[in-house]
Amino acid sequence: MLEISHVYKSFNIGTPVQKDALMDVNLKLNEGDFVTIIGGNGAGKSTMLNAVAGVFEVEKGKITIDGTDVTKFPEYKRAKYIGRVFQDPLRGTAGDMWIEENLAMALRRGKTRSFVWGISNKEREQFVELLKHLDLGLEDRLDSKVGLLSGGQRQALTLLMATIKKPQLLLLDEHTAALDPKTAKKVLEITQRVVEEHNLTTLMVTHNMKDAIKYGNRLIMMHNGTIIYDVSGEEKKNLHVSDLLAKFEQVSGGEFANDRMMLAN
Amino acid sequence: MEIVSWLWNIQSGATLGVIWGIMGLGLYLTYRVLNYADLTVDGSLTLGGAISAVYVAAGVQPIVAILLATFGGMMAGLVTGLLHTKLRIPDLLAGILTQFALYTVNLRIMGKANFGLLNQTTIFSQLKDLGIPSKWVGLIVGLVFVVILIILVYCFFGTEIGCALRATGNNPDMVKAMGGNTKVYIMLGLIVGNGLVAMSGGMLAQYQGYADINMGVGTIVIGLASIMIGEVLFSKRTYFHRLAGVIIGSVVYRIIIAIVLRISMNSNFIVKITADDMKLITAIIVIIALVAPDMKDRFLSKFAKEGK
Numbered sequence: 001m002l003e004i005s006h007v008y009k010s011f012n013i014g015t016p017v018q019k020d021a022l023m024d025v026n027l028k029l030n031e032g033d034f035v036t037i038i039g040g041n042g043a044g045k046s047t048m049l050n051a052v053a054g055v056f057e058v059e060k061g062k063i064t065i066d067g068t069d070v071t072k073f074p075e076y077k078r079a080k081y082i083g084r085v086f087q088d089p090l091r092g093t094a095g096d097m098w099i100e101e102n103l104a105m106a107l108r109r110g111k112t113r114s115f116v117w118g119i120s121n122k123e124r125e126q127f128v129e130l131l132k133h134l135d136l137g138l139e140d141r142l143d144s145k146v147g148l149l150s151g152g153q154r155q156a157l158t159l160l161m162a163t164i165k166k167p168q169l170l171l172l173d174e175h176t177a178a179l180d181p182k183t184a185k186k187v188l189e190i191t192q193r194v195v196e197e198h199n200l201t202t203l204m205v206t207h208n209m210k211d212a213i214k215y216g217n218r219l220i221m222m223h224n225g226t227i228i229y230d231v232s233g234e235e236k237k238n239l240h241v242s243d244l245l246a247k248f249e250q251v252s253g254g255e256f257a258n259d260r261m262m263l264a265n
Numbered sequence: 266m267e268i269v270s271w272l273w274n275i276q277s278g279a280t281l282g283v284i285w286g287i288m289g290l291g292l293y294l295t296y297r298v299l300n301y302a303d304l305t306v307d308g309s310l311t312l313g314g315a316i317s318a319v320y321v322a323a324g325v326q327p328i329v330a331i332l333l334a335t336f337g338g339m340m341a342g343l344v345t346g347l348l349h350t351k352l353r354i355p356d357l358l359a360g361i362l363t364q365f366a367l368y369t370v371n372l373r374i375m376g377k378a379n380f381g382l383l384n385q386t387t388i389f390s391q392l393k394d395l396g397i398p399s400k401w402v403g404l405i406v407g408l409v410f411v412v413i414l415i416i417l418v419y420c421f422f423g424t425e426i427g428c429a430l431r432a433t434g435n436n437p438d439m440v441k442a443m444g445g446n447t448k449v450y451i452m453l454g455l456i457v458g459n460g461l462v463a464m465s466g467g468m469l470a471q472y473q474g475y476a477d478i479n480m481g482v483g484t485i486v487i488g489l490a491s492i493m494i495g496e497v498l499f500s501k502r503t504y505f506h507r508l509a510g511v512i513i514g515s516v517v518y519r520i521i522i523a524i525v526l527r528i529s530m531n532s533n534f535i536v537k538i539t540a541d542d543m544k545l546i547t548a549i550i551v552i553i554a555l556v557a558p559d560m561k562d563r564f565l566s567k568f569a570k571e572g573k
């Protein structure tokens with residue numbers, strides 16, 4: 001499915017503030033893997049997801065999706081394979097446009113756009129069905145501006161947009177971090193349901209260790225730009241937060257033990 | 266009859282407003298929809314005027330001359346688009362460079378700084394010959410163009426490509442995530458926008474009977490004034506409202522100018538206000554329109570605090 005091999009990425013190369021954000025990252029996903037990603041601030045989690053999505057080119061290494069080498073593809077070309085939800089609820093939707101216009105854009109992800117006019121009634125019915133499924137009362141607000149929605153509604157809508165046309169790969173980067181705990185839980189539940197329904201291969205960054213253990217079939221931990229821990233199956237199911245904390249302390253010499261972000265529920 | 270002569274002043278202001286309003290539509294596309302401050306427009310308006318004038322003088326059908334002017338403007342937009350998206354020159358600078366280069370191009374096209382169209386066949390003279398009163402042809406031609414253009418632009422906004430273009434101005438990250446090449450949409454917006462601006466210049470040259478190398482000076486500011494007046498006066502509910510608002514803004518702007526000039530002509534002010542003084546007044550209108558929403562917010566929040 002997704003294969004990342006020997007990927008390197010640095011920022012501000014050749015300056016005093018050079019930052020080696022990814023150092024020899026290797027990861028191979030199987031079809032239908034739901035992987036949760038944890039790691040301290042600045043570990044390189046977002047950078048890894050951005051490298052896969054093509055936000056920038058990597059210095060070294062190779063990224064393939066479903067056998068296609070996408071290493072040199074610009075962001076918009078990779079979008080054909082990838083659905084994404086960002087941490088910032090404002091980033092995934094066009095706030096000045098209607099819900100149905102945003103969904104129509106999403107329905108055409110990776111397709112060549114033409115001068116065909118408007119949104120068909122059949123599409124509208126599909127939108128209403130899917131929005132009903134979200135259970136956020138958005139189904140009769142197709143012509144509301146997205147900017148009027150709450151953060152949670154916007155993230156749920158972005159999730160719907162990322163998956164309305166089934167992606168080969170779903171990338172979620174702390175997509176519930178900006179939401180209050182109750183809304184975050186709801187969006188996570190929707191995420192779980194959507195991923196299972198479509199059997200989506202998913203990478204989900206989270207700062208919540210409980211969630212990292214609870215969701216998905218595989219868990220990876222990043223530190224200093226590399227993957228330092230990778231568990232799946234039974235071993236992952238039997239993990240406890242204390243195990244992860246111990247692991248953190250081991251790699252970082254204790255500095256993460258007090259990291260409140262890591263302990264957040 | 267004083268009143269009647271006033272009304273004719275206002276009517277001719279409205280005519281100019283409608284013709285310049287086409288430029289406003291073009292600027293609306295780049296500035297508001299695409300969120301791109303495109304300074305090419307000062308040059309592309311003149312480019313449209315120059316092409317239109319030269320072709321009319323060469324005996325080409327006036328309507329064809331206007332379409333050729335439009336095409337010229339589209340090419341100017343393409344150049345700015347390429348400078349910005351391919352060579353990564355910042356948006357403001359890309360527009361300024363094209364505008365600067367167009368000065369030479371426009372002079373070369375006309376061969377002189379002012380190209381007169383005395384007694385040439387224009388789209389307006391053709392309609393006069395059909396029996397339409399000469400005082401009304403400007404407004405009629407302008408309105409026909411504007412109505413057609415608003416319908417076209419409105420329909421364009423509703424297409425898949427138009428939708429992606431609007432989204433590019435609103436949130437380029439989202440467009441990329443949805444597989445849209447934002448560079449293409451920026452380029453398309455600049456091409457269409459400058460095409461409209463040049464069309465306006467092309468009509469203007471035929472209407473006033475000459476093209477001038479300086480006719481486009483301040484186009485961007487005049488366009489912004491029109492857009493902002495339109496937004497103050499007209500609801501932003503649908504794109505029909507917004508596009509019509511641009512035209513109404515442009516008309517109101519020209520009527521204000523006509524009235525100011527008329528008053529100053531009849532009065533005994535020490536300083537006579539001339540057409541050239543309108544640039545300063547226009548800049549002030551735009552500054553007020555730019556800061557007014559911010560001032561309103563500050564005023565309201567201060568009011569709310571004191572109310573507690």
Ligand SMILES: Nc1ncnc2c1ncn2[C@@H]1O[C@H](COP(=O)(O)OP(=O)(O)O)[C@@H](O)[C@H]1O
Pocket residue numbers: 011012019020021039040041042043044045046047048
């Ligand atoms: N665009 C950028 N420019 C400079 N440095 C960056 C940029 N993006 C990320 N970094 C740096 O790379 C490192 C990894 O960042 P990131 O992947 O965002 O970490 P996280 O695991 O918290 O998501 C950090 O030190 C960060 O400061």
Ligand SMILES: [Mg+2]
Pocket residue numbers: 045046047174
């Ligand atoms: Mg991050």
